[in-house]
Amino acid sequence: MAQAALPKSSLTVTSAPFWHCGRTLKGMMTDTLIALTPAMAMAVYQYGYHAVEVLAWAGLAAVLAEALAQKIMAREYTADDYTALVGGLLFAFMLPATTPGWLVCIGSALTILLGRMVFGGYGMSPVCAPAVGWCVMTISWPDLIDINGMLLNWDLVHPLSELKYFGLEAVAGLSLPSLMLGQNLGALGAEQSLMLLLGGAYLIARKQLRWYIPVSFLLGVFLTAQLYHLIDPQRYAPPLFHLFTGGTMLAAFFLMPYPSASPVWRTAMLLYGLFGGAVLIIIRTYGIYPDGMAFAVLLANMFTPLFDLIQPKPFGGR
Amino acid sequence: MASMMQEFTKGLWKELPPFRLVLGLCPVLAVTNSANNGLGMGLAVIFVLTLSNVIISLVRHIIPKKVRIACFIAIAASLVVSVEMLMQAFSYPLYQQLGIFVPLIVVNCLILGRAEAFAAKNPPLLALADGLGMGIGFTLSLTFLGGLRELFGVGTLFGASMFGPDFKPFAFMVQAPGAFVCLGLILAGMNFLTMWQAKRKGQTVDPILDAGCKGCSACRKLDEIANQKKLEKLQPAKG
Numbered sequence: 001m002a003q004a005a006l007p008k009s010s011l012t013v014t015s016a017p018f019w020h021c022g023r024t025l026k027g028m029m030t031d032t033l034i035a036l037t038p039a040m041a042m043a044v045y046q047y048g049y050h051a052v053e054v055l056a057w058a059g060l061a062a063v064l065a066e067a068l069a070q071k072i073m074a075r076e077y078t079a080d081d082y083t084a085l086v087g088g089l090l091f092a093f094m095l096p097a098t099t100p101g102w103l104v105c106i107g108s109a110l111t112i113l114l115g116r117m118v119f120g121g122y123g124m125s126p127v128c129a130p131a132v133g134w135c136v137m138t139i140s141w142p143d144l145i146d147i148n149g150m151l152l153n154w155d156l157v158h159p160l161s162e163l164k165y166f167g168l169e170a171v172a173g174l175s176l177p178s179l180m181l182g183q184n185l186g187a188l189g190a191e192q193s194l195m196l197l198l199g200g201a202y203l204i205a206r207k208q209l210r211w212y213i214p215v216s217f218l219l220g221v222f223l224t225a226q227l228y229h230l231i232d233p234q235r236y237a238p239p240l241f242h243l244f245t246g247g248t249m250l251a252a253f254f255l256m257p258y259p260s261a262s263p264v265w266r267t268a269m270l271l272y273g274l275f276g277g278a279v280l281i282i283i284r285t286y287g288i289y290p291d292g293m294a295f296a297v298l299l300a301n302m303f304t305p306l307f308d309l310i311q312p313k314p315f316g317g318r
Numbered sequence: 319m320a321s322m323m324q325e326f327t328k329g330l331w332k333e334l335p336p337f338r339l340v341l342g343l344c345p346v347l348a349v350t351n352s353a354n355n356g357l358g359m360g361l362a363v364i365f366v367l368t369l370s371n372v373i374i375s376l377v378r379h380i381i382p383k384k385v386r387i388a389c390f391i392a393i394a395a396s397l398v399v400s401v402e403m404l405m406q407a408f409s410y411p412l413y414q415q416l417g418i419f420v421p422l423i424v425v426n427c428l429i430l431g432r433a434e435a436f437a438a439k440n441p442p443l444l445a446l447a448d449g450l451g452m453g454i455g456f457t458l459s460l461t462f463l464g465g466l467r468e469l470f471g472v473g474t475l476f477g478a479s480m481f482g483p484d485f486k487p488f489a490f491m492v493q494a495p496g497a498f499v500c501l502g503l504i505l506a507g508m509n510f511l512t513m514w515q516a517k518r519k520g521q522t523v524d525p526i527l528d529a530g531c532k533g534c535s536a537c538r539k540l541d542e543i544a545n546q547k548k549l550e551k552l553q554p555a556k557g
Contacts, residue, residue, distance in 0.1 A: 114499065118506070140490040 025122070029082035031208045032254070035199030036089060039192040042182055047097035051188045055092050057101050058108040062088025065109035069117040083122040087111055090130035090254055093189025094247060094294065095137075096150040103144055107137040127301045128258040131294035138289065147290075151185050158185040159245045160290040163237055171237065179244040190247035190293070200253030212269035213262055214252040220277020221248055228285060242281060247293035251280065255294070261301045268307040275307075276300035322447040325436075329451030335428050336459045336501075337508050342428035345419050346460060347497040353476050356464025358412040359419065360457025362405065364450070366397045366423050367432060371449030373397075374437040381438075390433040395424045428456060467491045467500055 043051040066084035070077055088108040095104065114136065115129025116122055137145050144150065147158045159179065162170040178184060182192040189196070203209040225239035242248060247255075256262060256276050263272050279299050283292030333339055336346045342363070350356045373393050374381075381389045402420050405413040413420065423429065432452055437445040469475050471492030473485040490496045 118503070136490050136495075139493055139495065140488050141486060144486070 024081075025078075025083060026081045028208050029086050031203060031206050032086050033082060033089075035203045035253075036086070036093075036189070038195035038198055039093070039189045040089075042192040042195050043093075043097070043188040046182065047188055050097040053101065054095055054097055054099055054104050054188060055089060057104040058088040058092030058095075059085050060088075061105040061108035062091070062112050065112040066117065069113055070121075073117070075121065078122070084112055087116065087129050089189075090250070091133040093250055093254075094130065094134045094187045095145060096147045096185075097188040098150045098153075099145060103137065103141060107133045110136050123260045126261055126304065128255050128261050128294075128297050131255055131297040131301075134294040135298060138294070147185055147187060154185055156183070156185045158290070159241070160284065163241075164284075164290045168235060168237055171241065174241075176240060176244065179241065184245075186245070187247060187291075190250040191245075193244040193249045196249035196253060200249070203253065209253070209257055210269070212266055213257040213273045216270040216273025217252040217256050217277045218243060218248070218273075220274035221252075221280055222277070223274075224278040224281040228281065236285065242284070246284070246291035248280065251276070251293045251297050255297045256300065258297075258301070261304060263304050263307040263310075265308070265310060265312055268310040271310070272300055272304065272307045275303060322444060325444050326447040326451040329448065329453070329455040330458070331455070333452070333455075334459060334508075335452055335456045336463075337504055339428075339431070340505070341431050342426045342456065343501070344422060345426065346463065347494075347501060349416055349419050350460055350464040350467055350497060351471070351492040352468040352474075353461055353465035354412070355415050356460035356462075357457065358405075358409065359416055360453070360460045362401050362416075362420060363423060363426070363428065363456050364453030365401055366394060367429055367453040367456075368446060368449035369397050370394045370429055371432055371437040371445040372442050374433045375440060375442040375445035378438050386438065387430070387434075390430055390438075391424060394429045394433070398423045428452065463497075463500060463504065467496060471496060 040051075040055060043055075062084040063079050067077060067079035069075075070079060088111060091108050091111045092104060095107075111129050111133030115127060115132035116125045119125040134145075148161045151158075157170075157174075159171050159174055174184065180194040182195070184191065200209070200214055204211050204214070221242055222239045225237065225242040228236035229238050252273075256273060263269050276296055276299075280293060280296035283289070283296050287295070289295070329335065331338075335341050336343060345359050345363070349359045370390070370393050374390060377389075398421060401423070402413070405416075405420060432449060436448045440448070465475055469480060470488045471490070473479060473481045473487045491500065
C-alpha cells in the first residue's frame with residue numbers, strides 16, 4: 001500500500017540493458033528502404049503510374065493492418081517503425097504492375113496479419129511474411145496475379161513463362177543485360193535484378209545483412225541450374241538466366257534472410273541458402289508455377305529449425 | 319435428469335469436439351469445403367457416435383479390459399458400414415462428395431475417445447446424452463467451418479449465391495491450406511473468447527490448463543499441476 005503513495009516519476013526502475021549500440025529496428029528498416037529504392041525507381045520508370053499505385057496501396061494497407069492488429073491485440077504500437085511498410089513493399093515487388101488495387105490491399109494486409117501478427121509480431125514469425133502473402137494471393141486469384149495475363153498491353157515477354165511453356169529456344173534471344181535491367185515483363189520489383197543486387201550490396205556494406213545467406217542462395221541457384229544445364233543443354237536454361245530472372249535476387253537479399261525465419265549460425269545459414277536455391281530451381285523446373293520463388297522461400301523457412309540444430313561449439317564446451 | 323442435461327450440453331460449447339477438445343480433425347479439415355458437406359458429415363457422425371456410445375455402454379461390463387479398443391472399433395465399424403450404405407441409398411451425391419471420409423469415421427478420434435473416456439464408464443442413458451451432445455456439437459462446428467469457407471471461398475452458402483456475380487471468390491479458403499488457417503484462427507478465437515469471458519468475471523484462465531478435456535490422462539496430470547500451483551499460491555496468504 002505504501003508503494004502506491006509514492007510519486008511515479010521519481011522512482012522509475014528499469015531492467016538491463018542500460019547501454020545500447022544505437023542500432024534500432026527503425027534504422028535497419030530505413031536502410032532496407034534505401035536498398036529497395038533503386039528497384040522501385042526502375043519499376044516506376046518502366047511501368048509509370050501503375051507501379052506507383054501498386055506500391056502505395058501495398059504500403060498503406062500493410063501499415064494500417066499492423067496498427068489495427070496491434071490495437072485489437074492490445075499491444076504497443078510499432079506500426080511506425082517501417083517493418084510493416086517494408087513487408088508490404090516486398091509483397092508488392094512480387095506482383096505485376098497492373099494488379100487491381102483491392103487485391104493488393106487484401107494481399108498486403110494478409111501479409112501482415114497471417115504472416116506476422118498471428119505469430120505475435122515482427123521477429124516472431126517462423127515464415128517470411130511477404131512470401132506468405134504472395135502464396136495466398138496466387139492460390140486464390142491465379143489469373144489476376146499472372147504476369148503474362150495481366151501485362152498483355154506491354155509488348156514484351158515474361159522470360160520464365162516463355163521458358164515454361166515454349167522451351168529454351170523462346171528465351172535464347174534475351175540478352176543478359178536486358179534481363180539484369182528488367183527490360184522484360186515481370187513482377188514490378190522482383191524483375192529489377194541489377195538494382196536489387198545493388199540494394200543488397202548496400203545492405204551488406206552497411207552491415208545490416210550478413211553475406212552468408214544471399215551468397216549461398218545465389219550459389220545454390222547457380223549450381224543447381226548448372227547441373228540441369230549439364231544434363232541437357234537443349235532443355236534447361238543456363239544458370240545465369242536463372243540468376244537474373246524472376247525473383248531470384250529479391251529472394252536472395254530480402255526474403256531468404258528474413259529475420260526470425262532464417263537460421264543464425266554461419267554453417268546453418270550457408271546450408272539454408274544452398275537448400276533454398278536448389279529448391280527454387282527444382283520448383284521452376286517441375287512446378288506448375290513459372291516462378292515458385294515464394295514457395296521455395298517458405299519451404300526453406302520450414303527447414304530453419306532443423307538447420308538451427310547446427311550450433312557453434314561454445315568456448316570451453318565439450 | 320439434471321446430469322443427463324449436463325452431459326448433453328457440455329458437447330455443445332464447453333467441450334465442443336473440434337474446437338475445444340480438438341478431436342476428429344481429419345474430417346474437420348478435409349470435408350468442410352462447403353456447408354452442405356459439413357452438415358452431411360456431421361449427421362453421419364451423430365448417428366455413429368450416439369449408437370456406438372449406447373451400445374458400448376450396454377456391453378461395458380462384458381468387454382474384457384484388454385481387448386476393449388478392438389471391441390470399440392468393431393462396434394463403430396459396423397455402424398459406419400450401415401451409415402455408408404444408407405448414404406449410398408438415400409443421398410448418393412453427398413456420398414460421392416464425402417468419399418473416403420465416411421469409412422474413415424471408424425478411426426475418428428472422437429468416436430474412440432468418447433467410447434473410452436465416457437461410454438465405457440457410464441450407464442447407457444448418460445452415454446446417449448453424451449453422444450448426442452457431442453455429435454450435435456461436431457455437426458454445428460463442421461457446418462460453421464464449412465459455411466465460413468464456402469462463403470468466402472466460393473461466395474455461396476448452402477449453394478445459394480451471397481455476394482452477387484461480381485464477387486471474385488477467395489479460393490484459398492476452399493483449398494487445403496485454407497482449412498488449416500481457418501481452423502487455427504477459430505481455435506485462437508475460442509481461446510480469446512474464453513479469456514475475455516474470464517476477464518469479465520475477474521478470473522484468469524490458462525487456455526491449456528483449463529481446456530475442457532478431463533477425460534484423458536495427460537489433462538488430468540495438467541489438472542494436478544494446476545491444483546498444486548493454486549495450493550502453493552494460497553499457502554503463503556494463510557501464513
